[in-house]
Amino acid sequence: MAESILRVEHITKVFQSAKTSIRALEDVSFDIGKGETIGIVGESGCGKTTLGRCIVRAIEATSGNVYYTPSGGETVDFLKVDRRGMRGIRKDIQMIFQDPYSSLDPRMTVFDIISEPLKANYRRMPKAEVERQVIDAAAKTGLNTSYLKRYPHAFSGGQRQRIGIARALILNPNIIVCDEAVSALDVSIQAQVINLLKSLQREMELTYIFISHDLSVVEYISDRVGVMYLGKMMEYAETVELYSRPKHPYTEALLSAVPIADPDIAVKRLPLAGEIPNPANPPSGCFFHPRCGYGIDVCRKKTPVFTNCGNGHFSACHRSAELQLRGINYNNEGRV
Ligand SMILES: Nc1ncnc2c1ncn2[C@@H]1O[C@H](COP(=O)(O)OP(=O)(O)O)[C@@H](O)[C@H]1O
Ligand code: SF4
Ligand SMILES: [Mg+2]
Structure with a gap:
C-alpha cells in the first residue's frame, strides 16, 4: 500500500434533536494511501454523505480523528486543528457534489463560481493572477475558456460537473471527496467525467474518496472500497478482493x-x-x-x-x- 495520507479513526456522528438521536456514523475507521481512490458504497441513508462532510469538516464529527499527513509534512488530526490552523490546510481537502446545478449559484458566472474559493482564501491576489488560475483550472477540466462569462444554466450536466471540479481544483488540493459526483449523469457522460477525474489524479497526484451508491462505477474507479450500512463500515478491502471474495453477507x-x-x-x-x-x-x-x-x-x-x-x-x-x-x-x- 502507498504511504498513508488520511487515517480515519473511530468517527461517530450523532444528529441530536429534541425527539430523536440519529447515529449517522458509528465508529468508522479506514486508512487511505496517497494517490489512491477509495470507494464508499451502501444504500441511501447509510451515512456516506455524512462521512464525507465530517472528513472535510463541513460538519463536525461528534467524536473520532482524521489523521492527515501532507507530503513532506507532519501528521495532524484534521478534526482538531483550530480556526487559525485551518486557514492553512482547509484547502487541502475539497468536496464535490452530485447536483452541481443546485450547488452552483445561478446568478454567478462560471468565472465567479470557479474563482470564489481563490478570492476567499487569497484576498490580496492580483486580478490578473486570479484570471490566470481560473483559466488554468477550467482548461484542466476541459471547459471551453471562452465561455467563462456565461451562467451555469447555459451548460449541460456534464459541463456543470466540470465547473464543480474546476472549482474544487483551484485551491490545488491533495484530497477530493466526490459525493455521487457522476450519479446524475447519463452513462456516456459519466464515463467522460470519470476518465477526466482519473487523468487529473495522475497529473495532480490527487487522492479521492469516491462516494456512490453505484457499485459498478465504484468498482471501475476505486483501488479499495468500503461498504457502509446504517452508519457502520461493514467491509473494507482492495476492490477486486472485495468484489470477488466478499466476507460480509451485506x-x-x-x-x-x-x-x-x-x-x-x-x-x-x-x-x-x-x-x-x-x-x-x-x-x-x-x-x-x-x-x-x-x-x-x-x-x-x-x-x-x-x-x-x-x-x-x-x-x-x-x-x-x-x-x-x-x-x-x-x-x-x-x-x-
Ligand atoms: N442534518 C441532519 N440532521 C439529521 N439527520 C441527518 C442529517 N443529515 C443526515 N441525517 C441522517 O443521517 C443518516 C445518513 O444520511 P446520509 O449521510 O445523507 O446518507 P447517504 O449519503 O448514505 O444517503 C440518514 O438517516 C439521514 O436521515
Ligand atoms: S452472519 Fe449476518 S447477521 Fe450475523 S454478524 Fe454476519 S452479517 Fe451480521
Ligand atoms: Mg448521500
Whole structure:
C-alpha cells in the first residue's frame, strides 16, 4: 500500500434533536494511501454523505480523528486543528457534489463560481493572477475558456460537473471527496467525467474518496472500497478482493444486484430482502441481522467487531472466517 495520507479513526456522528438521536456514523475507521481512490458504497441513508462532510469538516464529527499527513509534512488530526490552523490546510481537502446545478449559484458566472474559493482564501491576489488560475483550472477540466462569462444554466450536466471540479481544483488540493459526483449523469457522460477525474489524479497526484451508491462505477474507479450500512463500515478491502471474495453477507447481497454477463449465475442470485431499519432505532447486535440469510443466535446479541481478516481485508461479521460468499468473477482481463 502507498504511504498513508488520511487515517480515519473511530468517527461517530450523532444528529441530536429534541425527539430523536440519529447515529449517522458509528465508529468508522479506514486508512487511505496517497494517490489512491477509495470507494464508499451502501444504500441511501447509510451515512456516506455524512462521512464525507465530517472528513472535510463541513460538519463536525461528534467524536473520532482524521489523521492527515501532507507530503513532506507532519501528521495532524484534521478534526482538531483550530480556526487559525485551518486557514492553512482547509484547502487541502475539497468536496464535490452530485447536483452541481443546485450547488452552483445561478446568478454567478462560471468565472465567479470557479474563482470564489481563490478570492476567499487569497484576498490580496492580483486580478490578473486570479484570471490566470481560473483559466488554468477550467482548461484542466476541459471547459471551453471562452465561455467563462456565461451562467451555469447555459451548460449541460456534464459541463456543470466540470465547473464543480474546476472549482474544487483551484485551491490545488491533495484530497477530493466526490459525493455521487457522476450519479446524475447519463452513462456516456459519466464515463467522460470519470476518465477526466482519473487523468487529473495522475497529473495532480490527487487522492479521492469516491462516494456512490453505484457499485459498478465504484468498482471501475476505486483501488479499495468500503461498504457502509446504517452508519457502520461493514467491509473494507482492495476492490477486486472485495468484489470477488466478499466476507460480509451485506456486500454479497449488494453485489447480487449488480448486473453480470452470465444469466445462469444471475438466476441464482438473491435480491436484498427487507427494509432498511430506522437509524434512530437500529437493531440489536449486528445491524444487518434482520435482513441477513446467514444469521445465528449470537448475531442478535453481540455487535461484530470490524476486524482485519488478513491482507487489509476488514469485515464486521461474526461469521466472516467460515462463510464462503459469492462475489463477481474476474480473469486477467477484468470482470467475467
Ligand atoms: N442534518 C441532519 N440532521 C439529521 N439527520 C441527518 C442529517 N443529515 C443526515 N441525517 C441522517 O443521517 C443518516 C445518513 O444520511 P446520509 O449521510 O445523507 O446518507 P447517504 O449519503 O448514505 O444517503 C440518514 O438517516 C439521514 O436521515
Ligand atoms: S454478524 Fe450475523 S447477521 Fe451480521 S452479517 Fe454476519 S452472519 Fe449476518
Ligand atoms: Mg448521500
